[in-house]
Amino acid sequence: xxxxxxxxxxxxxxxxxxxxxxxxxxxxxxxxxxxxxxxxxxxxxxxxxxxxxxxxxxxxxxxxxxxxxxxxxxxxxxxxxxxxxxxxxxxxxxxxxxxxxxxxxxxxxxxxxxxxxxxxxxxxxxxxxxxxxxxxxxxxxxxxxxxxxxxxxxxxxxxxxxxxxxxxxxxxxxxxxxxxxxxxxxxxxxxxxxxxxxxxxxxxxxxxxxxxxxxxxxxxxxxxxxxxxxxxxxxxxxxxxxxxxxxxxxxxxxxxxxxxxxxxxxxxxxxxxxxxxxxxxxxxxxxxxxxxxxxxxxxxxxxxxxxxxxxxxxxxxxxxxxxxxxxxxxxxxxxxxxxxxxxxxxxxxxxxxxxxxxxxxxxxxxxxxxxxxxxxxxxxxxxxxxxxxxxxxxx
Amino acid sequence: xxxxxxxxxxxxxxxxxxxxxxxxxxxxxxxxxxxxxxxxxxxxxxxxxxxxxxxxxxxxxxxxxxxxxxxxxxxxxxxxxxxxxxxxxxxxxxxxxxxxxxxxxxxxxxxxxxxxxxxxxxxxxxxxxxxxxxxxxxxxxxxxxxxxxxxxxxxxxxxxxxxxxxxxxxxxxxx
Numbered sequence: 274x275x276x277x278x279x280x281x282x283x284x285x286x287x288x289x290x291x292x293x294x295x296x297x298x299x300x301x302x303x304x305x306x307x308x309x310x311x312x313x314x315x316x317x318x319x320x321x322x323x324x325x326x327x328x329x330x331x332x333x334x335x336x337x338x339x340x341x342x343x344x345x346x347x348x349x350x351x352x353x354x355x356x357x358x359x360x361x362x363x364x365x366x367x368x369x370x371x372x373x374x375x376x377x378x379x380x381x382x383x384x385x386x387x388x389x390x391x392x393x394x395x396x397x398x399x400x401x402x403x404x405x406x407x408x409x410x411x412x413x414x415x416x417x418x419x420x421x422x423x424x425x426x427x428x429x430x431x432x433x434x435x436x437x438x439x440x441x442x443x444x445x446x447x448x449x450x451x452x453x454x455x456x457x458x459x460x461x462x463x464x465x466x467x468x469x470x471x472x473x474x475x476x477x478x479x480x481x482x483x484x485x486x487x488x489x490x491x492x493x494x495x496x497x498x499x500x501x502x503x504x505x506x507x508x509x510x511x512x513x514x515x516x517x518x519x520x521x522x523x524x525x526x527x528x529x530x531x532x533x534x535x536x537x538x539x540x541x542x543x544x545x546x547x548x549x550x551x552x553x554x555x556x557x558x559x560x561x562x563x564x565x566x567x568x569x570x571x572x573x574x575x576x577x578x579x580x581x582x583x584x585x586x587x588x589x590x591x592x593x594x595x596x597x598x599x600x601x602x603x604x605x606x607x608x609x610x611x612x613x614x615x616x617x618x619x620x621x622x623x624x625x626x627x628x629x630x631x632x633x634x635x636x637x638x639x640x641x642x643x644x645x646x647x648x649x650x651x652x653x654x655x656x657x658x659x660x661x662x663x664x665x666x667x668x
Numbered sequence: 669x670x671x672x673x674x675x676x677x678x679x680x681x682x683x684x685x686x687x688x689x690x691x692x693x694x695x696x697x698x699x700x701x702x703x704x705x706x707x708x709x710x711x712x713x714x715x716x717x718x719x720x721x722x723x724x725x726x727x728x729x730x731x732x733x734x735x736x737x738x739x740x741x742x743x744x745x746x747x748x749x750x751x752x753x754x755x756x757x758x759x760x761x762x763x764x765x766x767x768x769x770x771x772x773x774x775x776x777x778x779x780x781x782x783x784x785x786x787x788x789x790x791x792x793x794x795x796x797x798x799x800x801x802x803x804x805x806x807x808x809x810x811x812x813x814x815x816x817x818x819x820x821x822x823x824x825x826x827x828x829x830x831x832x833x834x835x836x837x838x839x840x841x842x843x
Binding site: 408 | 697701704720721723724725727728731732733736737739740743744801802
């Protein structure tokens with residue numbers, strides 16, 4: 274008992290070391306994968322010169338970033354300009370602390386959970402920390418003292434606030450059926466087989482959550498904060514060398530952690546047809562870790578796939594989509610899940626009811642939008658004038 | 669000194685420094701950022717009390733949402749650095765002095781009244797007895813404090829509707 278805290282501290286330190294390094298290496302692999310996959314999708318090669326299949330390209334990029342001049346323009350607000358990349362990177366790094374990336378390993382007679390910290394408000398912790406990421410973007414944009422940067426920052430803050438609501442509301446159905454906020458419990462509650470996983474029970478909420486996560490990570494089709502054709506590079510226009518690299522790394526880290534969270538919440542965590550229970554106390558833990566890793570990787574591929582498939586939203590489309598489609602869908606999923614769970618207590622009924630309710634809500638909203646648009650052209654003109662005049666005001 | 673006390677002093681100091689920085693900085697953006705630091709330190713204090721849920725809500729609502737809106741507005745209005753002169757008028761100064769004196773009296777009163785003996789720690793046991801897990805908070809909110817909870821939500825709803833009405837009227841006058 275006396276040396277138990279020592280073991281806890283050592284095992285936690287080892288876990289933190291491994292996971293942080295996996296995140297950093299994951300970022301490098303993601304950058305390589307993004308360029309290669311985009312090349313494949315556009316029928317070209319992508320970077321394939323440095324190392325086998327171009328695998329060392331991110332290393333070369335990293336070295337280049339480090340040896341570039343760290344330029345700080347004269348017109349910037351220096352303290353915030355320097356602080357902003359860190360304010361984006363740190364939340365992205367610490368969020369991973371509560372993600373359970375496997376079941377557990379028994380070593381030296383102790384059970385080690387494959388998770389850095391299993392706190393009882395796990396999912397709230399994730400929501401709290403990810404909501405802080407916006408500061409890096411906004412302050413970087415403002416400190417740059419550049420109107421393109423500022424526009425990018427304002428867009429991104431409005432977008433993040435709007436989609437955070439959906440992000441928070443979409444998981445409530447899951448929380449209600451699990452009756453726990455701990456990510457580990459949520460992962461364990463989902464059974465070994467795909468039809469027991471949450472994404473089938475809460476299908477509309479799953480779609481809403483995933484879409485909102487794309488928006489939170491500023492990925493296409495929601496990357497208005499750094500829309501190249503409109504804003505040069507958005508909030509990081511004025512950044513160079515490692516500071517730019519930090520913005521970049523934070524974006525990819527957010528993607529990786531976001532995928533891991535989706536896998537935990539909706540895609541059964543480390544479960545896969547009972548494969549996670551094969552082998553002894555050590556091997557089953559490692560296999561469960563492998564399953565989680567593969568699931569996250571597949572989801573990350575979806576991220577890249579979507580980026581190179583869908584065009585960017587217009588700003589008013591983005592806001593309409595977030596507030597008029599995703600938010601009602603997330604809200605109905607709460608009501609329907611709660612009502613059906615209390616009355617029937619069957620996950621099958623909840624799953625079917627959720628899909629039907631979401632379909633009805635989306636049709637109603639779409640119908641209302643169509644009816645409001647066609648007969649009164651005056652209103653439509655108003656709508657289209659909001660964006661340019663608002664932009665004038667900002668400038 | 670046990671680790672909890674060290675952490676308490678740390679969080680308390682950070683929250684105080686942040687609060688002082690809010691009113692000392694001349695630039696509104698820096699003031700807003702200092703306020704965020706204070707919110708964080710307070711979330712830390714909540715965690716020390718075992719109120720994890722409250723800490724998370726503190727960060728989500730204040731640091732994550734409200735302060736972003738603050739920054740948003742400051743940036744949109746493009747507020748510059750405040751000058752020392754003319755920032756506070758004479759009338760406001762008198763008012764501030766009165767408020768400050770009241771606050772000081774309050775502080776002294778609490779310091780005198782509060783149990784000085786750390787071994788007593790009645791406040792700590794009081795919090796321990798009302799367990800502050802999410803489950804307990806939910807149970808309290810939907811049973812004992814149902815009426816205040818519903819009234820609060822109605823007030824918020826009224827505020828929402830009020831905002832919509834105000835904005836609608838303006839846009840109608842424009843067209």
